[in-house]
Amino acid sequence: MASYDMEHGREGEGSLSGEELYIDKHVYETAFESPNATAVGKPDDRQKKRIGTDDDRLHQLNEERHRALKGHSNRMHELDKKRITEALCSALDVSNGEQRLVVKHLQELDFDQFGNQKAVEKVSLAVIRYVxxxxxxxxxxxxxxxxxxxxxxxxxxxxxLDGDRGFMKLCEKVKSAVEEQRFRAMTGFSDVPGPDPNLQNTGRRR
Known part of the structure; x- marks a missing residue:
């Protein structure tokens, strides 16, 4: 890389100081480039010489926003489940201890398994009914x-329910799901498979 005299400009470079010339000649390497600007060369080559464009930064902000919104949506859904369940329990004269048990089971359920019957109000009522x-x-x-x-x-x-006749089928699914929860809690069963006891340990002995 050529060296520059920061105190004196080179001959023929006008009245700009050496420092000003250095900045003027090298600022493009880190300058912000508009995506609408006319540029020469391949896009990949130009991208290596810049910090980023509006598109890059907008894409990054959108990704962060989507992650935040997804987390917020999940939190709001959990709050809705708890709030609706507590309201139903209050209307049905359910004790505080029974209500806590219902909320616990409800929050552990995967609502997708109930298909088109997965509305929070319906599932909550079915859980209260059974639990x-x-x-x-x-x-x-x-x-x-x-x-x-x-x-x-x-x-x-x-x-x-407003006349929904599929509630009893939902109750049966809820019963099976809650019993599975209880079975897993009692046995410590996990979806993660452990080592096969029938296979010898081939690991190095210490």
């Missing part, structure tokens, strides 16, 4: 004490 009644039966409650046999449940069900 609370099962809890009460295990503690010796009578049939009349169950949520599904109360006048409040009949009223809430009519308002939430």
């Amino acid at each position: 609370v009644d099962q809890q009460r039966l295990e503690h010796g409650a009578e049939w009349d004490d169950l949520v599904r046999n109360s006048d409040a449940y009949t009223d809430v069900r009519e308002r939430v």
